[in-house]
Amino acid sequence: MRAFTYERAASVESAAKSAAANDKAKFIAGGTNLLDLMKLEIETPTHLIDVNGLGLDTIEPTSDGRLRIGAMVRNTDLASNETVRRDYGLLSRALVAGASGQLRNKATTAGNLLQRTRCPYFYDTNQPCNKRQPGSGCSALGGFSRQHAVLGSSEACIATYPGDMAIAMRALDAVVETVKPEGATRSIPIAEFHRLPGDTPQIETALEAGEIITAVTLPAPIGGQHIYRKVRDRASYAFALVSVAAVIQPDGSGRVAVGGVAHKPWRVEAAEAELPKGAKAAASILLADARPTDQNRFKVDLVERTLGAVLREARG
């Protein structure tokens, strides 16, 4: 870990300004991913801006029926929130499927959105990785790729986004609210927040330099059955091989986002139109462009089967 200076930000504006003034600065919230990566010198900020004290830690309904979640709300608090449990059960389920109790107590809403891939080559600084060191090559292509992306990958990168929370948020059409260093605010639909790798896998989100996440808002509740199914090798404390986040209505229509398969939460609205016909029909559209490796070909089948199980559970 390289040496860095440290400041506790006094306001969102000052935090954003401070970040904009130093291109080697990083915000730190829970720190559960950033410090892990800093120890390995995958992240090498020279200045940390602690954004924990900015009061962004409340969950409040908006006057138009949405729910506004502060960027610094801890995963535990978000999963435990009564409104979330009642109206956005999918989100609560996704959160408690992730990490461990200890990590959820620290990890924040904004930080979770920004967590970086678990590709083991990204994690080993001796290995080429376009995400870590643009232009060095992708070691996972032709290497150990069991957990890697089957959709939306590129020749430059086949890493996945590893989180659970964002998969549920994608199904719920969440919106990420930000403030830019000059003070302008943005509302970024979650569909546009995470990027596919393309030729620039090092750029993972739509955030600009110094831009700070202040909240995530969820549209008004849509009812339906909320199911988050995470498939993994061990029973807990493991990243998803595949996860399915679904909201299924009594008439069989619904929404589905899939995790563990791409560089971002994967949702194809056209596939959702097929949900009433069953998992096979929906999965064939959802996975139409799948380009698996020999080691992760199983994910294609697994998504369809998991979706089938989710739909059956929704039918009761």
Add this chain to the structure above:
Amino acid sequence: MSYSSQVSFTINGESRVLDVDNRTTLLDALREHLHLTGTKKGCDHGQCGACTVIIDGRRVNSCLTLAVMHEGDAITTIEGLGKPGDLHPMQAAFVKHDGFQCGYCTPGQICSSVAVLEEIKANIPSHVTADLTAATTVTEVEIRERMSGNLCRCGAYSNIVEAIVEAAGTRA
């Protein structure tokens, strides 16, 4: 700005002021600066839970948080729960049920266990909670899921769950 900072917090009820390298994790502050070596470094990357401590009532991995970020916090480590001859009920239950072997994950398991029972009492849901809108309860399945962030390679899990169930009972 400086690469080091002063931070003050209370550890096991005692106020401490430290000058630390900004890079110093809470775990290393405990072990290397305060010589509270009961908190263990198993992986230093949030993957094992051996470094679990309780901060303001919540369990966290002390390896993935900077000491400097804990100004004013109240931190409880294994040394704050009980001592030889004066064990916390959870520590006594671990001894009785042989909820450990090599002992290295043990302080983390115990800190986690104590916090898990509080989490259930506080109605925080888990992955195995069947009904998100009902009150959470102490069951073996709940304990196993909630304790899954604490690895034990000696494989004392079955005994640890028995210890926690007993401690949960005696606590009430």
Add this chain to the structure above:
Amino acid sequence: MQFDTPATTNPIDQLTIVGQSIPRIDGELKTTGKAIYAYEWDEENIAYGHPVGSAIAKGRITSMDVSAARNADGVLAVVTTLDVGKREKGKQNTANLFGGDEVQHYHQAIAVVVAETFEQARAAAALVKVDYAEEKGVFDLSEAMKTAVKPKDAGGAPPDTAVGDFDAAFETAPVSLEETYTTPDQSHSMMEPHASLATWDGDELTLWTSSQMIDWWRTDLATTLGIDKEKIHLKSPYIGGGFGGKLFLRADAVLAAFAAKAVKRPVKVALPRPFLVNNTTHRPATIQRIRIGAERDGTITAIAHESWSGDQPDGQLETAVMQTRLLYAGKNRMTAMRLAELHLPEGNAMRAPGEAPGLMALEIAIDEMAEKLGLDPVEFRILNDTQVDPEKPERPFSHRDLVGCLKRGAEQFGWSTRGKPGTRREGDWLIGTGVAAALRNNLLVPSAARVRLDQDGVVTVETDMTDIGTGSYTIIAQTAAEMMGLPMDRVKVRLGDSRFPVSAGSGGQFGANCSTSGVYAACVKLREAVIQTLGFNASEVVFENGTVRSGTRSVPLAGVAGPDGLSAEDTIEWAELSDSHQQSTFGAHFVEVGVDIATGESRVRRMLAVCASGRILNPITARSQVIGAMTMGVGLALSEELAVDTRRGFFVNHDLASYEVPVHADIPHQEVIFMDETDPISSPMKAKGIGELGLCGVSAAIANAIHNATGVRLRHYPMTLDKLLGGLPALS
């Protein structure tokens, strides 16, 4: 003491303390954080060492630029592998730990950076620049097996054995099986990383470390440093798990010693977790071919087991066929092992080396064979039991109750209700049960101890035995208490120090039986010394309740010794009993699994182990050994695999997030039954090993249960969902 005739009645047989369920005497220290591990010892003025590992798998270092590291904040010294030059290698090590320009495997230690603080040392370690001349290596066992050779030795046994005419018998057998099974490279992944604190006083080194085998480490460290063994004082009173990964000297000790010498201060070095897998040792992968032929009634007439594994040049086999030489009858048999040269990190012992991966394969094959024969797998095993070494029928087992384990387990588990494969379902779970036999040999290693009776009647035991979680402290105290007629609180045990007599150490499940036998031997001498001091008639003396009694005379043990105390030291040594008798431990594992019909996720629902391993010295600690091993067996069955990058030659998933060991949620309540038995041919304690037996067969029982649940037969570990999906029913 020479143990050369079977044990008769001795003071241990009183079982007032030995054999009792006594909680660990180190339990309060471990649960309060007061047990001190290697990295935690306090010394004045400690500096921190951080290792640098090779970035390539094979080749030479052409140059190292340490200027940036040396000039970094707080750095006191950088000691490189080129600085120290090629060293004589320790006897127990295959690959070099440190020294010289040759790179033999990924993350091999090539430098240690020493600084005032941990943070400074870690940051500076990243500044070391290295140029390599990379060489092509061989990293793929399935390719390398084609050029594998028959090694001279298979851990003291011949690599090949043959009895009768296997080929002819197999050819003519009415029912036969031929299958290939694979087990992957596996990691010990103990919770405490390898760590050492070194401090020099002139030419004398004190090293706090985390070692299973004090004397092996001390000897090999002396060799590597090029100093006299007597100049090294090694201490390892608490060890945060080993499982074989701390049997042999490791790089942390060597780096700490060189670093401390360089900066003339105490230096401590812990291996960072992401470094552990490739820097240290692992259990090598195996490819195993098994052929079995039987009569229609189930009598095995031919059995063959061949295994291929790889290791560094001059390395060792994973001896995966050993149990097949002993476990089942069969007139015609052969075993063979071949060793391939690989340039992955060093392969070496991990819990139950040989038997663990061997039984992972054999006990699936036996299940498959039972299915072909239409026999219940418990019955099939009982039918082919043997009471003699099947390769040397003149050599009986000292005591063998595999049949008892199988019968008792079947009854307890409710085996008779087992259905046909793929027929039991609860909701989305396909449910199945499986069984496997367990065998692990009982190894005997000399072990010494010193016991001292003080003026107050307290006995202190000193031996360099280690407690890696096994319960050594407790069972040694029990042994001394029983022998001297004292309550537990009048016995103190000091372990893990090279100034104490050399013990068996912790490995090969020989630690408990051998080290307590050493303490037994020393206590026999101490009893003699007490009797002599009191002038009693030796034949009538009883040690009980803190007194020594002879006829009507009874004297408290307190006060027998003068201010200097009474001391005795002895070594248990093993004579030919292990030649005339095969000594092994036996067990049966019963498992119930559920397999998710949609996703193929397998979860273990019930586990039972029945163990026959001589006298159980302490049912609490012995049971913990078994449940711990069962837990490891779940990992080996379902999730543990070091993924090899065959292009770059390293284990890719080198941390605890990506190498998935079982978590709480993977493990149900576990049940253990010990058969009530003793083995007087094993030792004066009449005990045998238990710590590795618990792992033997577990994973195969899980594989067999998965087959029973789904009808899918898997032969390649770990049995992850991707291997199952294709065989699961289509979902409507």
